[in-house]
Amino acid sequence: MYRVMLADDEGIVIDSMKFIIEKEFGGACQVEFAKTGRKVIELAESFRPDIAVIDIHMPGINGIDAIKEMKNFCTNTVFIVMSAYDKFDYAKEAIKLGVLEYITKPMEKMKVINVLKKAMAQIDSEREKRSNELMIKEKLETVEPIIENGLIYDILLQEHFEEDIESYRSILGIEENYGYMMAIVCGDSQEGNHMTNAIGSSVKISGKYQEIREGVKSFFNCKIGNVMANKIAVLIPLENDSLEYNDRTELIYRAREMAKYLRKKTDISFRVGIGGVKPLRQLSDSYKEALNALIDTTGSVAHADDLTISCNYEEDYPKALEKPLFEAVTKGDLNGTRAIADKYSDWMCQRANDGDLMSMRLKVLEFALYAEHLAYQNGGMTYHYSSRNNYLPEIMGLNTTDELKKWFIDKIENACRDIISKKEEHSNDIMKTAKDYIDNNFEKDISLDNVSRVVNVSPYYFSKIFKEENGLNFIEYLTNVRIEKAKKLLENPNLSIKEICASCGYTDPNYFSRSFKKNVGVTPTEYKEAFTVSGR
Numbered sequence: 001m002y003r004v005m006l007a008d009d010e011g012i013v014i015d016s017m018k019f020i021i022e023k024e025f026g027g028a029c030q031v032e033f034a035k036t037g038r039k040v041i042e043l044a045e046s047f048r049p050d051i052a053v054i055d056i057h058m059p060g061i062n063g064i065d066a067i068k069e070m071k072n073f074c075t076n077t078v079f080i081v082m083s084a085y086d087k088f089d090y091a092k093e094a095i096k097l098g099v100l101e102y103i104t105k106p107m108e109k110m111k112v113i114n115v116l117k118k119a120m121a122q123i124d125s126e127r128e129k130r131s132n133e134l135m136i137k138e139k140l141e142t143v144e145p146i147i148e149n150g151l152i153y154d155i156l157l158q159e160h161f162e163e164d165i166e167s168y169r170s171i172l173g174i175e176e177n178y179g180y181m182m183a184i185v186c187g188d189s190q191e192g193n194h195m196t197n198a199i200g201s202s203v204k205i206s207g208k209y210q211e212i213r214e215g216v217k218s219f220f221n222c223k224i225g226n227v228m229a230n231k232i233a234v235l236i237p238l239e240n241d242s243l244e245y246n247d248r249t250e251l252i253y254r255a256r257e258m259a260k261y262l263r264k265k266t267d268i269s270f271r272v273g274i275g276g277v278k279p280l281r282q283l284s285d286s287y288k289e290a291l292n293a294l295i296d297t298t299g300s301v302a303h304a305d306d307l308t309i310s311c312n313y314e315e316d317y318p319k320a321l322e323k324p325l326f327e328a329v330t331k332g333d334l335n336g337t338r339a340i341a342d343k344y345s346d347w348m349c350q351r352a353n354d355g356d357l358m359s360m361r362l363k364v365l366e367f368a369l370y371a372e373h374l375a376y377q378n379g380g381m382t383y384h385y386s387s388r389n390n391y392l393p394e395i396m397g398l399n400t401t402d403e404l405k406k407w408f409i410d411k412i413e414n415a416c417r418d419i420i421s422k423k424e425e426h427s428n429d430i431m432k433t434a435k436d437y438i439d440n441n442f443e444k445d446i447s448l449d450n451v452s453r454v455v456n457v458s459p460y461y462f463s464k465i466f467k468e469e470n471g472l473n474f475i476e477y478l479t480n481v482r483i484e485k486a487k488k489l490l491e492n493p494n495l496s497i498k499e500i501c502a503s504c505g506y507t508d509p510n511y512f513s514r515s516f517k518k519n520v521g522v523t524p525t526e527y528k529e530a531f532t533v534s535g536r
Helices: 011-028 037-047 063-070 088-096 109-157 162-172 198-207 209-219 245-266 280-295 319-331 334-353 357-379 391-396 401-441 448-455 459-470 474-490 497-503 509-520 524-534
Strands: 002-007 029-034 051-055 078-083 101-104 178-187 223-228 231-238 269-274 301-303
Touching: 002 011, 002 037, 002 109, 011 029, 011 109, 029 037, 037 051, 037 063, 051 063, 051 109, 063 078, 063 088, 078 109, 101 109, 109 162, 109 223, 109 231, 109 280, 162 280, 178 198, 178 280, 198 209, 198 223, 209 223, 209 231, 209 245, 231 280, 245 269, 245 301, 269 280, 280 301, 319 334, 319 357, 319 401, 334 357, 334 401, 357 391, 357 401, 391 401, 401 448, 401 459, 401 474, 448 459, 448 474, 459 474, 474 497, 474 509, 474 524, 497 509, 497 524, 509 524
Parallel strands: 002 029, 002 051, 051 078, 078 101, 269 301
Antiparallel strands: 178 231, 178 269, 223 231
16 A cells, blocks of 8 residues: 655646546555645645655645655655646756656656656565564564573683684674673562572563563663573673773662662562673673672672772783783683783883882792693693792792793793693594594494594584594595595405495495595496506
């Protein structure tokens, strides 16, 4: 259905247009008309036409001015201008207003029909576009909570790769590099620093999750996780690396209002803990701070920065380098470890050059010991109680910043290398065991699951490291082993193709022949005949 408005002060023109429209388009159009500029605007406000055919010369407000006024509230209307005068100024003004056509009177029937069809086609296109946009929006509203929960899950459990976080940021439109976490905790009521009936309340908020989600988003521009026990984790992205006092005060006020709103909407009591501002990849720390803030206070809303539960650092201390340094060590990222350790040691050298060499000695020792602690934890190494007895004498014997820097970087890098070597050693052991098993059992019906069970790692992890170590996936490697064995057996004139097929782990001779040709370039028969003819 198309709503068509006709605007002309001549009744005969309106009657003619109505006749043409009804004759050509039948019930597809609903037609209304007006004969003055003022009536056109009033009718348009109530009728909201899809198509408006307007004469320029009408009593009172002219057609051009009427269109200008209608443009304020009829944003999707297609305008067609008509006039008995073919004047360039009118046409130019109409073009500026974005009208579809400027046609002159008297109008031919086919001209009117063609122009209306063109307008209808434009309306159909816009309607389809709006429909598609609504459908996409509807799908996003279904998918977005899942994506938001995936981001928060990865951040809190730290089970992510760098590219995962970047993908989440891109999909969710997060441009900020910082943020803070809120922990929304529910219960029947608050007793001291905890909520009663946590288990029962978790069931309740699961049933009212959508209402809670909409309520939280009405107070904060945020990303929301699913219900975990009686808690919901909320991420609020932030452009800056800290909150000013006034901003923090406003944040706490909004959180209090949100808790009251949610209580009213769900008949469940809520407390809100708020963590400090962190880089996005360190927001798990902010969430821990949010939970600790609720433990350390009995208020309905608690901000970590208001409580004495966090360590403050002197102004120029490179706090931002600490966690990335030890993360790089733990991951076995030698280049990252070296780069961050170099930056951190430069800062220590600068402070030591100002006369504080002893503090550098202590910090170098502290970080070296912690890096080695991570190596013991993550590298599967054997700890020896007395293995570092010489560290303190060595440190005290270093009297220049360059010597301390070198000692520091060497120790940090060695810890990282220990993790790398142990991982490689573990991986090599897995590969050797796997290859030995394949070489000794290739004639059997073995699978990835069989071999992963033998090496005692999950099929997913085994498949991943097998491809990384060998450049081939498991099936490709097994096929190569079988084909190489088949080539050797084909050199024996006393063995049939069928016998060779069975000896190499193939139950179907046709499949064996296809696989052999794909990998060698000829069929087993052709290979056998070529070997016999050559007399090798």
